[in-house]
Amino acid sequence: MSDLVERLRERGWRMTVQRRIVAEVLDGEHMHLTADEVHARATARLPEISRTTVYNTLGDLVALGEVLEVATDGRARRYDPNAHRSHQHLLCSRCGAIRDVHPVGDPLADLPAGERFGFALSHAEITYRGLCPECAAPGA
Amino acid sequence: MSDLVERLRERGWRMTVQRRIVAEVLDGEHMHLTADEVHARATARLPEISRTTVYNTLGDLVALGEVLEVATDGRARRYDPNAHRSHQHLLCSRCGAIRDVHPVGDPLADLPAGERFGFALSHAEITYRGLCPECAAPGA
DNA sequence: TATTGACTTGGACTGTGTCCATCGTAGGAT
DNA sequence: ATCCTACGATGGACACAGTCCAAGTCAATA
Structure with missing residues (x-):
């Protein structure tokens, strides 16, 4: 293992x-x-x-x-522990559950040079937020 | 204000x-x-x-x-305090300085349906990381 | 201006993380 | 197999971020 x-x-x-x-x-x-x-x-x-x-x-x-x-x-x-595969996180706003997710594209590409303020960028961390199926369900 | x-x-x-x-x-x-x-x-x-x-x-x-x-x-x-204009953050990995930045495009669009696990997404928070000009400077 | 319930105070407390002096041991040397 | 020693482990004290609570104070309304 x-x-x-x-x-x-x-x-x-x-x-x-x-x-x-x-x-x-x-x-x-x-x-x-x-x-x-x-x-x-x-x-x-x-x-x-x-x-x-x-x-x-x-x-x-x-x-x-x-x-x-x-x-x-x-x-x-x-x-x-899942550091070897690049991924981002999906977080439930209500219950705090976290999942690993894999968006397409390179997030760094979305930040224009004029918005970088001289920083040497290394990477971007994205947290998607929303309600998980359990928390979004009406009866739950 | x-x-x-x-x-x-x-x-x-x-x-x-x-x-x-x-x-x-x-x-x-x-x-x-x-x-x-x-x-x-x-x-x-x-x-x-x-x-x-x-x-x-x-x-x-x-x-x-x-x-x-x-x-x-x-x-x-x-x-x-800038809660009324949508923006993301740029963070210095060494000194912790933060700036507001405005990437182009919609980050939610980068997450395929197959990676959403039934979540009802509300928004995405992006933290760009890197070294600010002061911390990247050799003598500093 | 009197009333009242929401707000403020300050100290104690919890949770998270770091520091440091001392002790123990993994792994190389013999 | 045994010894050495530098690196790692220990645990108690400390630092920092944030919360709680009982008692005192005051902004808004009448």
Whole structure:
């Protein structure tokens, strides 16, 4: 299963029990967990793992480009293990559910040079908002 | 834009010194301030204004649709007084500076029906990321 | 100007994230 | 297989963002 763990080892990442567990927790989830949710799941497998280690490891994974950090609401950041395929997010305005989506085209192309203010653009993050089928249903 | 203050009064908002000052602080800025930055500027004019009141007032303004809340990085939320003209944001990855920008085209058009998962889309928020001229400069 | 209920205050509290001194250990060297 | 040591883990304290609450204050109305 863990492509991820293998890739990290090949890149000279010192593999500790803690790091492996954090990577596996992320890898096994198709949701976008917060740091504390990752910590909770990791704790189930290694009770003495510290919060700091989880934060450090998540930060490292983001720096390595293996995981994306998503800030949807100004509360806890969420971690998205699906970093290898470019994608955007679809968020339900009512219940907060998130899905990965894949729009067509290059969003950077839509920002004219005159609107770039000298910035060196790296990428664009798009959050589509709306109501999910459950929340839009009249009876629900 | 005592427009803003007027609009609020017409909508039955009880106008207090504190609320007027918060509205004026936002109105007078073309940056996107955090709640604590608003509080600092308000304090310069009314030293005893409380943090809670600033938070309450900002929350009310957002609920009234007069101000937009922007969550860019999972740290402090920023408040954007320019709620009446559709726009997106350009964010410096290093220093966190934000500018309003106006891309061309309709971002919703880029999301194929097959990628909408039954959601009733309302709008899309785009954050362009990159380095601002100051942070990109070698010596800075 | 008196009344009243909405608003403000400030301190305590929660949640999220970071820092740091100290201890432990993965992985190379022998 | 064992030793070494630099890198990683720990956990408690701290910092920051935001919320809650009980008590005091005041804007709007009559």
